Amino acid sequence: MNRIAAANPLFYQTSAETPMVAKAEGIYIWDEDGRKYIDGCSGAIICNIGHGDPGVLAAINEQAKSAFFTYRTQFENRPAVKLAQKLVDLSTPGLDRVFYVSGGSEAVESAIKLCRSYFCSKGEHGRHLIISRTPSYHGSTLGALALTAYAPLEIPYRPMLKASPKIPAPYCYRCHYQLTYPQCNLACAKALETAINEQGPENVAAFIAEPIGGASTGALVPPEDYFAVIRDICNRYGILLILDEVMTGFGRTGRLFAYEHWNLRPDIIALSKGMASGYYPLGAVMAGNELVESVLAGGGFPHGHTYAGNPMACAVGLAVLNRIVDDQLAENAAETGRQLLSGLRQLAGHYPIIGEVRGRGLLTALEFVADRESRAPFANSDQIFNLVTREAFSRGLIIYPRKSINGLAGDHVLIAPPLIISAAQVDEMLERLNETLAAVTR
Numbered sequence: 065m066n067r068i069a070a071a072n073p074l075f076y077q078t079s080a081e082t083p084m085v086a087k088a089e090g091i092y093i094w095d096e097d098g099r100k101y102i103d104g105c106s107g108a109i110i111c112n113i114g115h116g117d118p119g120v121l122a123a124i125n126e127q128a129k130s131a132f133f134t135y136r137t138q139f140e141n142r143p144a145v146k147l148a149q150k151l152v153d154l155s156t157p158g159l160d161r162v163f164y165v166s167g168g169s170e171a172v173e174s175a176i177k178l179c180r181s182y183f184c185s186k187g188e189h190g191r192h193l194i195i196s197r198t199p200s201y202h203g204s205t206l207g208a209l210a211l212t213a214y215a216p217l218e219i220p221y222r223p224m225l226k227a228s229p230k231i232p233a234p235y236c237y238r239c240h241y242q243l244t245y246p247q248c249n250l251a252c253a254k255a256l257e258t259a260i261n262e263q264g265p266e267n268v269a270a271f272i273a274e275p276i277g278g279a280s281t282g283a284l285v286p287p288e289d290y291f292a293v294i295r296d297i298c299n300r301y302g303i304l305l306i307l308d309e310v311m312t313g314f315g316r317t318g319r320l321f322a323y324e325h326w327n328l329r330p331d332i333i334a335l336s337k338g339m340a341s342g343y344y345p346l347g348a349v350m351a352g353n354e355l356v357e358s359v360l361a362g363g364g365f366p367h368g369h370t371y372a373g374n375p376m377a378c379a380v381g382l383a384v385l386n387r388i389v390d391d392q393l394a395e396n397a398a399e400t401g402r403q404l405l406s407g408l409r410q411l412a413g414h415y416p417i418i419g420e421v422r423g424r425g426l427l428t429a430l431e432f433v434a435d436r437e438s439r440a441p442f443a444n445s446d447q448i449f450n451l452v453t454r455e456a457f458s459r460g461l462i463i464y465p466r467k468s469i470n471g472l473a474g475d476h477v478l479i480a481p482p483l484i485i486s487a488a489q490v491d492e493m494l495e496r497l498n499e500t501l502a503a504v505t506r
């Protein structure tokens with residue numbers, strides 16, 4: 065029996081139906097019963113370069129022969145320095161320094177601490193609040209969770225560490241203000257100014273946003289001029305702009321970093337997921353020289369994590385980044401992403417349960433509705449997103465489900481395959497999705 069035993073010693077809930085993985089290669093995963101699946105969501109939108117990449121496996125082998133782990137206060141290591149230099153070279157001016165961590169929540173956590181210690185180092189001790197958006201997802205550690213607005217995850221831990229003010233995300237399909245772009249005059253972006261004034265600008269350190277929404281909002285692409293307004297407000301009030309590129313970074317949206325879509329200059333970015341593509345835990349925050357020097361002079365940072373910047377993690381990160389850049393995987397994501405979005409829109413023509421198709425590059429989503437006209441969600445949201453995901457799984461397609469926002473609306477699935485996907489494989493995925501939706505709506 066290849067299934068997980070009912071009395072599973074692991075802490076999290078794995079259903080007895082969950083198959084055991086046997087092997088993963090390219091965009092495919094096989095279970096121990098020999099069934100083959102298309103990894104249509106790159107795990108948790110992480111395996112950007114696909115599974116079993118020979119270049120990464122060779123780099124792991126090579127690094128293992130020299131040093132797997134050394135501690136950063138005792139030894140510097142070449143892969144860490146090389147990867148940091150490459151990241152700085154490839155990112156927008158103003159992101160001059162790299163601080164390694166081991167995952168997305170740690171990256172967000174470090175971004176929060178970096179902002180706070182920056183203002184402390186300048187004697188502006190009141191500036192401690194980080195404004196975020198609703199809905200949003202920034203991680204599972206208590207600081208990152210406090211910035212997250214996704215009720216099912218927060219409720220068991222309330223009150224959050226420190227109330228973090230939230231403004232509406234640019235969710236045009238379900239506009240918080242019930243307005244339409246562009247007549248809305250970007251009310252959701254301008255809400256940042258209102259929130260800053262409500263809190264008192266002297267209390268606000270930063271604003272954090274996912275450049276293109278991820279798991280909580282389902283590939284939510286903001287209006288073209290949204291971030292220009294946000295950047296201007298941050299500049300006028302002297303608050304820092306943090307972009308959470310944990311999901312959108314490393315080619316996912318068709319550019320190496322999503323901020324490139326709008327020529328945006330963030331003060332801090334949080335990175336992980338695609339950075340090591342699932343081959344090793346790795347993340348980072350990047351920030352500018354002035355900010356970092358001020359923080360270091362004030363003695364407030366860095367607080368390190370034991371695994372941060374270890375040789376193996378960075379050797380993997382370097383091999384992954386080389387693969388993305390050398391093989392133009394961001395460009396492939398842009399091209400196959402257009403094909404995928406157009407295929408999804410065709411499916412929407414056949415299946416009225418699809419309320420909206422959205423996304424950019426290979427970060428795409430379908431939002432489900434009970435009634436397309438009124439955009440009313442399904443009464444039992446658990447049913448629809450689980451049903452579609454389970455049906456797809458049984459047809460050998462893995463997609464990433466997300467329950468509705470605050471139990472009201474926003475049921476969606478993310479479709480975000482590895483960036484190495486070919487045009488023929490996109491068609492194969494669309495065909496399985498078509499069969500899935502036919503079965504669900506039969």
Ligand code: PMP
Pocket residue numbers: 108167168169170172201202203204274278279308309310311336337
């Ligand atoms: N930020 C974003 C935008 C994410 O999507 C995630 C993970 N889904 C995180 C932060 C947290 O990353 P991790 O799970 O690696 O801690």
